[in-house]
Amino acid sequence: MTGPIRVVVVDDQELVRAGFRMILSAQTDMEVVGEAGDGAEALRLLRSVAADVVVMDIRMPIMDGVAATAEIAARDGGPRVLVLTTFDTDEDAFAALRAGASGFLLKNAPPGELLAAIRVVAAGEAVVAPRVTRRLLDRFADRFVLPDPAAAPSRRPGAGGAAGLELLTDREHQVLLAVAEGLSNAEIGERLGVAEATVKTHVGRILTKLGLRDRVQLVVLAYESGLVRPER
Structure with a gap:
């Protein structure tokens, strides 16, 4: 800028x-x-x-x-x-x-x-911060309609989730779930055994495929599509 x-x-x-x-x-x-x-x-x-x-x-x-x-x-x-x-x-x-x-x-x-x-x-x-986002979602997600995971045959992309999820690779799906858990790029890299820069690249590709602006919207999508459920 x-x-x-x-x-x-x-x-x-x-x-x-x-x-x-x-x-x-x-x-x-x-x-x-x-x-x-x-x-x-x-x-x-x-x-x-x-x-x-x-x-x-x-x-x-x-x-x-x-x-x-x-x-x-x-x-x-x-x-x-x-x-x-x-x-x-x-x-x-x-x-x-x-x-x-x-x-x-x-x-x-x-x-x-x-x-x-x-x-x-x-x-x-x-x-x-991802962890702060997760706390907010965990607290207020029950005020919005979320799909019942028992009603869907699978939580994998392409099994009736939000539009675009079927475009994600297995690795991108793993990264998406980790972001929704509130993990930072460094923590995701440690979990998956890849460099932090590689995780950042994956996040960017996920955002592009799903037409989202940032990881905040990515977390919201993960909750609303039923990929993850808020803790109780």
């Missing part, structure tokens, strides 16, 4: 937006190009302002962050969304990931963590 990271801040609290703007504007590689107080205002803003990352609150009036994220993610070439959540109380975080967010961050995260997350998302990666 050339030039500063263009950020839009969306939060219904003006004081919160002002705090984010102050922190982000102090960075040489970031630029706040707009602010919005709700999802509908954010969508209008993004029609006229080019952005790389949208820092999105979830609970807002008029249009919440989940609905806004879904519309932004559906746009070709649109910015990536970093959702803010309180985790312990905000059950919409999982819905935001399903809607297309590239990850989530605790709303009370320290400034350094917020800045690092924005840079990671802008670089095209998922900001959420």
Whole structure:
């Protein structure tokens, strides 16, 4: 990416937006190009302002962050969304990931963590640590319809799973399951006896075959397709 990271801040609290703007504007590689107080205002803003990352609150009036994220993610070439959540109380975080967010961050995260997350998302990666993603999915997955594994003859790709799973090789299937377990690339490489760089290549190919943006959506797909089940 050339030039500063263009950020839009969306939060219904003006004081919160002002705090984010102050922190982000102090960075040489970031630029706040707009602010919005709700999802509908954010969508209008993004029609006229080019952005790389949208820092999105979830609970807002008029249009919440989940609905806004879904519309932004559906746009070709649109910015990536970093959702803010309180985790312990905000059950919409999982819905935001399903809607297309590239990850989530605790709303009370320290400034350094917020800045690092924005840079990671802008670089095209998922900001959420795999283990944190798994905890969120384990906690909230029962609020969504998941297939009963007993109703399917097999969990292998091509046995009625999500579209595209049949395109995966056996090795890619192993990597997919490991990602869904919350393992990092290094941990997957150790398990499979391959280099971390090789795992990264496999993950990239899986994302391409399945038409997904990042490993956060990959984990969501694994749960929703019934390849893995949330722990109870």
